[in-house]
Amino acid sequence: KMHFHELIVVYLFHYVHCFSRNANYLKPINAASPPDYFDWRDLNAVSPVKNQGSCAACWAFSAVANIESHIKIHLGQSLVLSEQFLIDCSVERTGCKNSTVLKTFAEIVYQFHGVLQESDYYPYSDRAEECRWNGINPKPVPVIGFRRVFPDEAVMMKYLYQYGPLSAAINSASMLNYKPNTIDEPTEERCSSSPDALNHAVLIVGYNTYVSAEGRKTPFWIIKNSWGREWGDGGYYYLVRGRNACGISNDVSFSFVD
Incomplete structure (x- = not known):
């Protein structure tokens, strides 16, 4: 297993820019x-x-985690889907290099018409392989659409509560030194919120507000990462909510399943 500091060196060398300016926003709902x-x-x-x-x-990982959650919420099924399938079979042959969640959702919906289960493909290998799917069988788990959420954290709360977890691009600079069981409150200088600084993708699964003994309230997001359970709080990250910290609201989306 690669140690965390080694993973970061390799990961940031590849620099994954998970952002797209071209998708239409889903406007606020009257929920x-x-x-x-x-x-x-x-x-x-x-x-x-x-x-x-x-x-x-x-x-x-962000796209698959999103779809796995929405299948559980809306269809009542607990499935393990294959990231390896997406890495190997992407039309752009992205592999372990740059791509975006929105591009991935688009390929899943319009090219593959879904995602293969891990049991129907191969276990994750930590590297890009040749695509081993013939385009027909096994049949993918259907994914019928995706939407981008309006870049406002109050709107994000509504969509998360109404529909399910949200995939989000983020500037990972502050995550590299994250201390477990704390709420990360990075300054703009330490973790830019600029769209051009986004370099990672995560899954937002919830939100809460911490109240200190002095009564200070700190709202925060509950974020699922893909750096293993040894990182963060069992693989989770708590980021201050309401100030677009690390660009968390710039590029948010979710899938539709059937």
């Missing part, structure tokens, strides 16, 4: 106000944390 606290893990709707290792395929 009831979401509760003060919500976490899809409480409803057993989040699949286990995975480890992308030295392969810079955050886009595949």
